[in-house]
Amino acid sequence: MSSFSQKKPRNINEASRVLFFLSPFIFLLILAFIQVLNLTLIKGENFRTKADSNRIYQSKIYPKRGFIYDKNNILLAENIVQQDLKVTLQYVEEIDLILSNISKLLNIDFEQLESNFYLRSSKKNPLEPFTLIKNLSEKQIAKLSVNLSNLPGLEIETSFSRNVIHKEISASVIGYVGNISKNDISKNPKLKSFSNQQVGKTSIERDFDPILRGKLGYRIQEKDSKGNLIKTISISPPENGKDLKLSIDINLQKKLFEEFKGRKGALVAIEPKTGLIRALISSPSYDPNILNTINNIDNVNKIFSDKNSPLFNRAISGQYPPASTLKPFVGLAALEAKSISWDTEIIDSGEYYVEGDDRPYKGWKDGGHGVVNMKKAIIESSDVYFYSLAYDLTIGNLSPFLEKFGFGSPSGLTQNESKGILPSRKWKLGYIGDFWFKGDTINMGIGQGYITATPIQIAVAYSVLANKGELVQPRIIESIGKNQTLKISKDFVTIENEKNWERIESALLGVVEASNGTAQNILNKKIRIAGKTGTAQVKSINEEEYELVRENEALRDHALFVGYGPVEEPALAVVAIIENGESGSAVAAPIVRSAIDFYTENQ
Amino acid sequence: MKNSPLSFSVNMRMSSNERQFSFDNWIIISVLILSLFGLAMIYSASHSVEMTIRQGIYLVIGLIGLLFFAVSNFRKMEIFYLQSFWIGLILLILVLIIPSEAATKRWIDLGFFTFQPSELMRFILPISAASFLTRNPITKAKDWWFVITLTFLSFYLVSIQPDLGTSLIVLLSGLLPVVISGFPWIYISAGSLLTILSLPIIWINLFDYQKQRILTLFNPEADIYGAGWNIVQSKIAVGSGGFFGKGYLQGTQSQLDFIPESHSDFIFSVIAEEFGLFGVILLFLVYGILIYRLLLVSFLSSNRFAKIVSGTLSIILLAYISINISMVIGLLPVVGMPLPFISQGGTALIVNMFTIGIILSLRKEA
Numbered sequence: 001m002s003s004f005s006q007k008k009p010r011n012i013n014e015a016s017r018v019l020f021f022l023s024p025f026i027f028l029l030i031l032a033f034i035q036v037l038n039l040t041l042i043k044g045e046n047f048r049t050k051a052d053s054n055r056i057y058q059s060k061i062y063p064k065r066g067f068i069y070d071k072n073n074i075l076l077a078e079n080i081v082q083q084d085l086k087v088t089l090q091y092v093e094e095i096d097l098i099l100s101n102i103s104k105l106l107n108i109d110f111e112q113l114e115s116n117f118y119l120r121s122s123k124k125n126p127l128e129p130f131t132l133i134k135n136l137s138e139k140q141i142a143k144l145s146v147n148l149s150n151l152p153g154l155e156i157e158t159s160f161s162r163n164v165i166h167k168e169i170s171a172s173v174i175g176y177v178g179n180i181s182k183n184d185i186s187k188n189p190k191l192k193s194f195s196n197q198q199v200g201k202t203s204i205e206r207d208f209d210p211i212l213r214g215k216l217g218y219r220i221q222e223k224d225s226k227g228n229l230i231k232t233i234s235i236s237p238p239e240n241g242k243d244l245k246l247s248i249d250i251n252l253q254k255k256l257f258e259e260f261k262g263r264k265g266a267l268v269a270i271e272p273k274t275g276l277i278r279a280l281i282s283s284p285s286y287d288p289n290i291l292n293t294i295n296n297i298d299n300v301n302k303i304f305s306d307k308n309s310p311l312f313n314r315a316i317s318g319q320y321p322p323a324s325t326l327k328p329f330v331g332l333a334a335l336e337a338k339s340i341s342w343d344t345e346i347i348d349s350g351e352y353y354v355e356g357d358d359r360p361y362k363g364w365k366d367g368g369h370g371v372v373n374m375k376k377a378i379i380e381s382s383d384v385y386f387y388s389l390a391y392d393l394t395i396g397n398l399s400p401f402l403e404k405f406g407f408g409s410p411s412g413l414t415q416n417e418s419k420g421i422l423p424s425r426k427w428k429l430g431y432i433g434d435f436w437f438k439g440d441t442i443n444m445g446i447g448q449g450y451i452t453a454t455p456i457q458i459a460v461a462y463s464v465l466a467n468k469g470e471l472v473q474p475r476i477i478e479s480i481g482k483n484q485t486l487k488i489s490k491d492f493v494t495i496e497n498e499k500n501w502e503r504i505e506s507a508l509l510g511v512v513e514a515s516n517g518t519a520q521n522i523l524n525k526k527i528r529i530a531g532k533t534g535t536a537q538v539k540s541i542n543e544e545e546y547e548l549v550r551e552n553e554a555l556r557d558h559a560l561f562v563g564y565g566p567v568e569e570p571a572l573a574v575v576a577i578i579e580n581g582e583s584g585s586a587v588a589a590p591i592v593r594s595a596i597d598f599y600t601e602n603q
Numbered sequence: 604m605k606n607s608p609l610s611f612s613v614n615m616r617m618s619s620n621e622r623q624f625s626f627d628n629w630i631i632i633s634v635l636i637l638s639l640f641g642l643a644m645i646y647s648a649s650h651s652v653e654m655t656i657r658q659g660i661y662l663v664i665g666l667i668g669l670l671f672f673a674v675s676n677f678r679k680m681e682i683f684y685l686q687s688f689w690i691g692l693i694l695l696i697l698v699l700i701i702p703s704e705a706a707t708k709r710w711i712d713l714g715f716f717t718f719q720p721s722e723l724m725r726f727i728l729p730i731s732a733a734s735f736l737t738r739n740p741i742t743k744a745k746d747w748w749f750v751i752t753l754t755f756l757s758f759y760l761v762s763i764q765p766d767l768g769t770s771l772i773v774l775l776s777g778l779l780p781v782v783i784s785g786f787p788w789i790y791i792s793a794g795s796l797l798t799i800l801s802l803p804i805i806w807i808n809l810f811d812y813q814k815q816r817i818l819t820l821f822n823p824e825a826d827i828y829g830a831g832w833n834i835v836q837s838k839i840a841v842g843s844g845g846f847f848g849k850g851y852l853q854g855t856q857s858q859l860d861f862i863p864e865s866h867s868d869f870i871f872s873v874i875a876e877e878f879g880l881f882g883v884i885l886l887f888l889v890y891g892i893l894i895y896r897l898l899l900v901s902f903l904s905s906n907r908f909a910k911i912v913s914g915t916l917s918i919i920l921l922a923y924i925s926i927n928i929s930m931v932i933g934l935l936p937v938v939g940m941p942l943p944f945i946s947q948g949g950t951a952l953i954v955n956m957f958t959i960g961i962i963l964s965l966r967k968e969a
Contacts, residue, residue, distance in 0.1 A: 012785035015902045018914035021779060022898070025918065028925040028934075033887065035932045039842035040880040047842025051876075054839065055855045224859035 056233065057127070057221050062197055063214030065160060066241030068174060068204060070250040071278070071478055077174050077205075079160035083141050085133040087117075089126035091153030091227040098151060105147060106140045108133070134295060135161065152226060162198065162205075162292040166250060169257045172282035172313050173248055173476065175203025176291040201291070203313065204244065204476065207414050211480055214241035242481040247276035252599055257281055259591050264579040265558075266314035266455045269595050272463035272564060272573045274488055275472030277413065278599060279574075280456075282318070286310040316411075317418045319452040320577055323534035324381045325562045326402075326447030328465060328504050330389055331374050333401035335500050339392045342503055345373050348384035354391065354438055361387050361442055364535070378507035379514050381533060383446050390445025395436055398444065399424045402451075404493045405461040406471065413456055413474045420457055423450035448537055459575045462562045465508070466530075466570035468501040469493050505530050509567060512589075519561060519585040522593040527600055529593060531563025533585045536577075557581075561588035565596045572599050626673060626963050633893040634669075634944060634959055638662050638952065640886075641870075641945035647852050648866035648873045654947060661949040665956030672960025677908075688731035688753065694720035695760040708764050721761040721769040722950040725776040725919065726957055728757060732780035733911040742784050750781055767813055768926075768938030775922060779915040784907070816936040833869070834933045836861045841875040841932055848879030866947045868939060871931040894921050897959075900966045909965040916958045 039047065068077035085102070092098055099117060103110040113132070120130045136144070136156065144156060162177045164170060177198040184199060199213065200206035217238030222230040256267055260283035269279035284306070290299045303310060312318070334340045350368030351360040363369070363383035369376065377385035390398060399422055402408070408422025421427070423444065425436040432450075443449030453461075456474060464471045471491040495501070508530035511517040518533040536558040559581030564573035574595045576588040642662065646655040698711050698720045710717040732750045736742045754777025762770035782791055806814070819831050840856035843849070852858065854876035857865045865873050875883050894917055901914035920943055927942045929935040941951045 014783050014785075014907065014910040014914060017783045017785075018898065018901050018910070018918065021782060022918050022921060025921045025925045028929055029887075029921070032925060032928045032932060032934060033883075035929075035934055036841060036875065036880060036883050039838060039932060040845055040875070040883075043842050044845045047839050048845065050839045051843035051856050051861075054836075054861055055859050222859070225861045230859065 055222050055224070055230075057223050059219045059221065060197070061217035061219055061235070061238045062160065063216060063238035064240040065162060065177070065198070066212040066214065067243045068212075069243065069245045070248045070253075071246065071276075072249065072251075073245070074250050075165055076170055076246065076248070076250060077162060077164045080163045082135040082159055082161050083156050084131045084159050085136060085144065086129040086155050086157045087121070087132045088129045088153045088155075088227055089121060093152065098154070101147075101151065102132075102154075105143055106133070106136075129155070129157075131159070134159075134293065162289070164288040164292065166254065167287045167289060168285040169254050170248070170250065171203075171285045171288045171310075172315060173203060173246065173253070173280050174288060175205035176201050176288040177205050178291060178294070198292075202311070202416070203414065204246070206416070208244055208477070208480075212241040212244065215239035244480055245478045247271070247274075247278060247476050247478045248280065249278045249599065249602075251602065252595065253279045253281065255598055256591065256595055257283070257285070259594065260578075263581070263587075264308060264314075265577045265581065265588075266318050267574065267576045267591065267595070268315050268455045268459040269572050269574045269599070270456075270459045270463055270474055272466040272472065272570045273470075275460075275463070275474045276478065277474055277476045278572060279595065280315045280476070282312070282314040284308050284310045313416070314577070314579075315455045316414055317416065317454065318577070319418050319420050319454055320558055320560070321449075321451060321536040322407075322447040322453045322458055323536040323558075323560055324383075324447055325458060325462075325532045325534040325560050325575075326444075326451065326453075327378055327381065327386050328508060328532060329402055329405060329407075329461065330386055330393070330398065330445050330447075331378060331507075332495065332500060332504055333398055334389045334393050335374075335497065335503075336401060336495050337393055337397050339397075340374070340389060342375070342500070343373050345371050346377075346385050346388055348372050348377075348382045350384065352384045352387040352442070354442070357439075361439075363387075375503070375507045375510060376516075378504070378532065379510035379517050381511075381518050386445040387442045388445075390441050391438060393441070393445075395423070395425060395441045395444070398441065404471075405464050406457050407451070407453055407461065411454075411456045411460050411474050413476060417456065418454050420453040421450055447534065455575045455577055458560075458562055459573055462564055462573045462575065464493050465501070465504060466564040466573050468498070468505075469495065505567065508532055508563075512563070519563075519589040521585055522589045524593065524597070527565055527597055528567040529563045529565035529596055530567050531561060531565075531589070531592060533589060534560030534562070536560055559586070559588045561585065561592050563589070563592045563596065566600060571603065572596050625967065627896050627966060629892055629896045630959060630963060633889045633896075634956070636889055637893070637944035638665075641947075641952075643851070644870050644873055644945060645866050645947045647854070647877060648857050648862075648870055649947070650858075651866075654866065658947055658949070658952070661952045662956075664949075665953040668953060669956040669960035669963070672957055673963035675964055677961070677964050684730050684734040687727045691720065691724045691727040691731075692753075692757065692760075695724060695757060699760065699764065707766065709766050709769075716949060719769070719950040721764065721766055721773060722954045724757055724761065725769065725772045726916075726954045728754065728773060728777045729780050729915040729919070730912055730961070732777055733784070733908050733915065736780055736784045737908045737911065747781055747784075747786055750777065754778055754781075765810060765813075766939060767809075768940040771938075772919060772922065772940070776915060776919050779918055780911050783911050783914050813936075816938070820933065820936045833863050833937060836863070837869055837872040837931050838933050840872040844876040844879040844882075846880045848875070848877045848882055851877050853877060868927065868937075868941055868946060869931055870946050871928050871942055874945075890924055894924075897962050900962050904965065906965070913962045913965050916962055920955070920958065 065079055067075060070076055095117070099113050100110060102108065103113050116132055120132065141156060148154060148156070164174050178201045180197065180199050197213070197216065200209035205212065215238060218236050220233040222233060224230060252269065256279050260267070260281055263283055265283050267279060267281040268277065270277050286303045290296065290303060294300055335342060348363060348368035348370060350363050350366055353360055364381070368384055369380050369382045372380070372382045372385045376382070402422055408420060410417040410419045423440070428434060428436050428440070428450065440449055444451050460471070460474055469492055471493055473489045509528065511532055512519045512523055512529050514520070519531055522529065559578040560576070562575040564570040572595060574592040576591040578587045581587040642655055642659055645658050649655070694711070699708050701711065709719055709721065711720060732754070735750055736746055754774060757777060758770050758774040761773050819834060836856060840854065840862050843856065844854070849855065854873055856862050856876050857873040862869050862872050874886060897913060897917040897920065901910050901917060904910050904913065923940055923943045926935060926938070927940045930937055930940065941948050943955050944952065
């Protein structure tokens, strides 16, 4: 056969058939060329950016969080350097294998490692490293460093963990830090760029977070597709957070905290002249380091599920009826309104009646205090005297006067303060939906009923008494950074007769020093304290419950004492509240005495 | 005008010795440019001197083969063409039954060289088919059906390796001689229609990874870090090259390992990234000249066998080029298809060189 020499049959045109079957591929090539034009010329810029973001990594350099000191420069909060194991998902080939390797290498329970992984890994961005194990031990670091080259995607990174040195003692002042939550970001969108950085969650750590946190630095590096570092392009260093010097005296705080042991309650010690807070206690407390590190989830849950709510800062957020501690202000209001004079006497028979109402308003002492003027009424804490005073004064005069002392509005010490309730006709209509009754005013005369105040508000109000009219905004920061000292912002409560300040003070002195004073148990002539006891009903009561609750008073009431001293030149105004403390003078007053004595003696 | 299309007639006037060594320089030069450029790109993509040298050795082997085929006289090797198909078929069966640790059975390991029988088949098949179909002046119907049957058998053997890309090329290299040699249009149309109708059945029989590749094509961004990674990274590489490219060895996508298989199937993205649109246009130009000169052999030869073989081999070459580039820039699903003369891979380069050698030889047989 010699097929190659054959002439082709005339009816078949191979060339045209070749062209025909060639054409789809020519068409495909033209399409491909158009696509190349589209990718390079039209979308080129976009793809160049993408190529850069592929290889260029911006990693954050975390700033050092500012330290916190007390007024005597004793360190309260610092950072502990620790080594964490970080994982970048993009570079991990088989996560289960890696986890089981780490588990064997470091002798860590595999399931715990797995739960850590699912808790902390972010599926959204596999290029963002996350912490798998916090605070590696030296042994673990040594074992890891040797094997790290066989474990792609893993790296050891230095991080800071917050350490509050005095733990429970200063928790209510310092607060704790934690990872930024979605909730935090929704409140402050700027926080978004701080993801992975810890932010303050409560108290000082939160209020001064932007100052303490500092500013992130960035490291711009070129990496290959497996995450290997090619070169560092640039570094912009972080700006470390500024240190804070607090007005707190940690020794005072420590001493008072111990006196609160096993009790629920709060204490605020303020320097009346400057408004500086020297001690701030909320009991029970918690160890902030447990929340700072979250090394042990069980301990964290214990804090959050504690029925006594240790995280609740009673000193600034607890709202208590001021009870009898309000009486000096009611008295001042009456003197100011001239509805009564300093010496006017009233007969206290133990019960008070309003015209057209058969129901008695009972005083705390059966049989009453007999003939009382204002001084005696404060010293012995006559309820009937102040029922009468408030009734004559009316709510329209009483509330605006109390407002001047800071009742009903936050003191401005921190962000998460409660403002208490300073009731008025309008307030009751809006919040309770009912008209203001005379009985409401009468109850308010002894600091009960609708009125509530936070310990910090009561402390500020008593500072005004100690200062004879000067109202100082409370603050807890003495200085920020090295030389920034904050100014004192002052206000004045003016009254027509300046003499009334002295009169009220003489009555408050009498509470401690007179033989009939309710806080006679803390008498000490060396350091003289002016103060007032109080017994606050926990539950707001309606008319039906009135009798019943009165009988069970001891079981339900909070014990209060507010005092300032030394009277000649008050160094400290202190409010102490013991929840369910039974008797104000017995438990609360000695704490205030020891606060003022300790502070005065250690100045 | 030695190399103009008219030079065919000139050839006729040459002495037989002169004709023996008269090649189309356009073809020789463009093949040399492409394969040397390929070596440079393989180095850029892999930074492996060893891999580049090995590819260089394949290139030398390929060039020797090219010369061997080019100077040989095809008229005298008729028997070889007909029998070579059976050798190819035996190799295709062998590769399936030889135990191998790899998941796919594509390679036969000769110790010093691993080669792909399927690559060899796509070279043997057109020649055997054409020689079988042209043994009579007018092709008989049973010859067509015989070739079609053998083609589908070869296609099946390659497709179960599995190697979808090469199996389709094998199918093409067997069917093209059939349709070029005058297979009736009515059957061609019916066959095409049947193929379209059976697409759903084909889809069902694809492997999961093959389906995934096709799905990924339509929405690579759906899983940037998974199945879509190749396509997305390759498009970024091509696009970021811009008009003049980032320069040789300067492509960040390829140098920092963002493009997988950058030295083999995805080498086009390295070219586009480092030499830009400008480089791509030059590449298209060289490929264009090569394909055009190869097609001329088919168009201008008066010999049926030469027409069919050179036509088929040229179309296959163009199919490789167009499918590879389309796949790299996200127009077609990712199938294993190298870029001719440039991608790393010994068998493909050597077989392509053989192809050129045969067409050069056929060119003399005007």
